[in-house]
Amino acid sequence: MTVPTLSEPEATAPDKQSRTPGPERGESLAARVVRALLTQRIVLLAVLIVLVVVYFIVLGANGYLTAAYDFDYMSAALINAVPLAMLGFAELIVILSGRGGIDLSVGAIVSLAGMIFGFAYGQWGWPLWLAIAITVLVGGVLGLVNGILVAYIGFPALIATLATYYAYKSIAVVINNQRPISTRPIQNLYDSTARSVELPLIGSYIPNVPKGIFLFLLPTLIVVWLLLARTTYGRRVYAIGTNDVAARWSAIGVRATRAGAYTISGLISGLVAVVTVGQFASARPDAGVSGNGMALPAITIAVLGGVAITGGIGRVSGIVLATVLIVWMNAGIRLAFEGNAGPQYQLLALGVLLVFAALLNGFALRRYGGAG
Amino acid sequence: MSIDVAERDRTPPSGPEQTTTGRQRVLAPPVTGQELVLIGVIAVLWAVLAFTTPAFFTPSSIQPLVASVAPIALIGIGMTVVIITGGIDVSVGAAIAVCSVITAKLVLVQADQSLLVAVIISVIVGGLLGLLNGVLIAYGRVHAIIITFGTANIFLWIALKIFNSTTVNNIPDTLAPLGNGAAGRTFGVPHSFLITVVLAAIAWYYLRHTAGGRHFFAIGGDQLAAQLAGVKVRQRILAAYVLTGLLVGLASTFVVAQGSNLGQNVGGGKELAVIAAVVIGGTSITGGRGSVLGTVLGALLVQTVASGVTQLGWRSELSDLFVGVAIIIAVGADLLRERARGKR
Numbered sequence: 001m002t003v004p005t006l007s008e009p010e011a012t013a014p015d016k017q018s019r020t021p022g023p024e025r026g027e028s029l030a031a032r033v034v035r036a037l038l039t040q041r042i043v044l045l046a047v048l049i050v051l052v053v054v055y056f057i058v059l060g061a062n063g064y065l066t067a068a069y070d071f072d073y074m075s076a077a078l079i080n081a082v083p084l085a086m087l088g089f090a091e092l093i094v095i096l097s098g099r100g101g102i103d104l105s106v107g108a109i110v111s112l113a114g115m116i117f118g119f120a121y122g123q124w125g126w127p128l129w130l131a132i133a134i135t136v137l138v139g140g141v142l143g144l145v146n147g148i149l150v151a152y153i154g155f156p157a158l159i160a161t162l163a164t165y166y167a168y169k170s171i172a173v174v175i176n177n178q179r180p181i182s183t184r185p186i187q188n189l190y191d192s193t194a195r196s197v198e199l200p201l202i203g204s205y206i207p208n209v210p211k212g213i214f215l216f217l218l219p220t221l222i223v224v225w226l227l228l229a230r231t232t233y234g235r236r237v238y239a240i241g242t243n244d245v246a247a248r249w250s251a252i253g254v255r256a257t258r259a260g261a262y263t264i265s266g267l268i269s270g271l272v273a274v275v276t277v278g279q280f281a282s283a284r285p286d287a288g289v290s291g292n293g294m295a296l297p298a299i300t301i302a303v304l305g306g307v308a309i310t311g312g313i314g315r316v317s318g319i320v321l322a323t324v325l326i327v328w329m330n331a332g333i334r335l336a337f338e339g340n341a342g343p344q345y346q347l348l349a350l351g352v353l354l355v356f357a358a359l360l361n362g363f364a365l366r367r368y369g370g371a372g
Numbered sequence: 373m374s375i376d377v378a379e380r381d382r383t384p385p386s387g388p389e390q391t392t393t394g395r396q397r398v399l400a401p402p403v404t405g406q407e408l409v410l411i412g413v414i415a416v417l418w419a420v421l422a423f424t425t426p427a428f429f430t431p432s433s434i435q436p437l438v439a440s441v442a443p444i445a446l447i448g449i450g451m452t453v454v455i456i457t458g459g460i461d462v463s464v465g466a467a468i469a470v471c472s473v474i475t476a477k478l479v480l481v482q483a484d485q486s487l488l489v490a491v492i493i494s495v496i497v498g499g500l501l502g503l504l505n506g507v508l509i510a511y512g513r514v515h516a517i518i519i520t521f522g523t524a525n526i527f528l529w530i531a532l533k534i535f536n537s538t539t540v541n542n543i544p545d546t547l548a549p550l551g552n553g554a555a556g557r558t559f560g561v562p563h564s565f566l567i568t569v570v571l572a573a574i575a576w577y578y579l580r581h582t583a584g585g586r587h588f589f590a591i592g593g594d595q596l597a598a599q600l601a602g603v604k605v606r607q608r609i610l611a612a613y614v615l616t617g618l619l620v621g622l623a624s625t626f627v628v629a630q631g632s633n634l635g636q637n638v639g640g641g642k643e644l645a646v647i648a649a650v651v652i653g654g655t656s657i658t659g660g661r662g663s664v665l666g667t668v669l670g671a672l673l674v675q676t677v678a679s680g681v682t683q684l685g686w687r688s689e690l691s692d693l694f695v696g697v698a699i700i701i702a703v704g705a706d707l708l709r710e711r712a713r714g715k716r
Contacts (some may be wrong), residue, residue, distance in 0.1 A: 076388045100658070102517075104644075119703045149700070154711075158460070158517075159703050162644060167696030173689040288414050300521060309515045351525030357512040358522065366513075 041306030098311025110288030118283025143266015450616030458659030502617015592659025
């Protein structure tokens with residue numbers, strides 16, 4: 001136990017937030033609500049989710065949408081939350097570790113590890129569990145390379161992961177001559193990952209939920225949450241992210257801890273590779289880097305979820321709510337516009353939301369947080 | 373404070389240690405170690421390529437190479453200034469898309485305007501996009517990478533709106549003097565490359581030898597100290613992003629000039645290519661140190677690698693692998709030198 005005095009996990013995590021004065025005496029209810037909205041990212045996100053859902057349900061009821069925006073649709077849309085939230089967790093851990101921590105290579109790791117999964121399960125005929133294990137392991141090794149570059153050699157994270165982004169992306173394309181792998185076993189994976197299922201016991205009362213949520217997202221969520229909030233390692237990540245030098249003087253292995261953060265990011269990316277292959281029913285060499293790639297949305301989710309880009313501040317719950325907000329908003333936008341306009345407006349909404357969240361962060365820090 | 377740092381350097385400070393160890397340089401040497409290494413690496417690469425592929429040292433191979441360097445290096449000038457101030461701009465790829473689709477579709481295809489009008493409009497549009505970034509970053513006081521991730525999405529939306537789900541076809545060859553064809557060359561040198569070299573030289577001089585240029589370094593070194601020393605920090609940061617935007621506008625005309633079609637994926641991934649060129653050129657991503665010359669050399673190295681990979685008959689996707697390795701080696705060498713400097 002390196003930080004024995006801090007028993008409440010939430011207490012250290014937002015070190016800067018803890019400086020925020022609590023509700024002051026004589027503050028009106030309205031002022032208190034505004035304070036909660038501005039300083040508690042989770043409150044803000046929850047309110048935004050409610051607003052978005054109500055807005056689209058009202059639009060749907062008045063016939064402005066091309067299909068019903070109902071709970072079945074919202075539930076089915078959650079399949080998109082699986083890779084997004086998982087990579088959001090990856091970015092969370094890396095950004096938390098501080099010193100400009102960021103991982104641009106997650107999309108490229110998804111591509112490369114996905115190809116390995118395609119080989120192992122689709123072509124070599126390995127058993128599924130072994131194929132998944134090797135994929136996650138490959139992701140971890142690729143992440144470890146980032147970790148060594150950043151933590152031990154001292155590369156700025158942006159540069160190290162930019163370089164490995166290029167390298168991994170390139171290897172993923174070349175490894176199978178730019179061809180996707182979509183043999184029979186890979187195609188059958190769709191059923192076991194992306195298909196919606198009825199839950200036992202309460203299933204008849206709520207809509208069917210995509211399997212990927214239970215098979216991949218929830219286990220990752222629980223492990224990451226336990227890791228950050230309930231283990232020594234998690235405390236160390238917050239410590240090195242908050243103050244690198246102070247952490248070193250507290251006898252924390254700063255380098256190993258930081259390298260570990262990038263390795264975990266790689267492990268999660270490896271798992272996302274399995275999800276993505278199942279979702280596309282094909283191992284595509286450009287799965288994680290086509291278009292905008294997977295790294296930028298994941299970083300966006302992290303920032304929107306209240307993770308401070310300077311490190312040391314951020315929680316799993318913020319990532320979850322930010323993901324749900326984005327996924328349900330995108331699902332609504334898809335119904336509100338026909339053809340290509342939908343995906344385009346998703347870009348606009350994402351951009352505006354990100355700028356808005358960032359400006360709000362800065363404002364809240366100045367208004368309530370004292371010196372930023 | 374408007375004292376030129378170079379000026380201050382020339383008057384020897386009175387101190388006992390100066391007489392024996394020589395003057396402490398305030399200004400980095402005109403060509404830094406990183407740039408010498410880059411020149412060496414590029415020379416070796418060109419020599420190897422010239423021996424292995426006879427087609428490499430022919431005008432038809434070198435001309436497209438330096439022409440493809442131009443947009444990356446040009447935007448790299450602005451990106452160098454931005455990174456020197458401690459910021460970053462990941463929206464340049466999307467900004468290229470906006471500028472080129474406006475130039476190609478609205479100005480050239482629909483309005484059939486002249487070369488000058490097209491360039492001016494493209495540069496103004498780029499400047500406006502840069503202004504948006506600059507205002508948000510300088511006055512919103514938010515970390516640049518977050519803001520520019522956000523504006524990148526917004527810019528991309530604008531571009532796709534104007535594309536309206538189709539590629540732009542039959543672009544008139546008004547911009548040919550900036551393109552890859554015979555009209556785009558004087559004495560065999562592409563005009564786009566000449567413009568880039570001239571602008572880079574001006575930027576290099578401005579950053580090194582004028583008070584205004586040194587302010588950018590001061591901001592990147594220590595923003596608070598710069599503010600206390602009288603540097604107008606916000607205006608300078610704003611100017612850095614507007615400059616990048618203007619250069620994106622100019623570079624977009626080079627991009628449009630390259631063909632008669634413009635696809636919707638124009639500019640995609642260019643932000644990373646520009647950042648790669650800047651960091652390979654020895655500019656410190658944490659700010660306070662860097663040079664335009666290095667950026668131009670970095671862009672040249674990246675394009676040489678890309679060109680070499682295709683000329684050797686390897687898969688063109690392999691060039692990304694070498695770009696990644698080049699970044700690691702270039703920045704790693706810089707890190708080692710920095711560490712050696714620290715120990716001395």
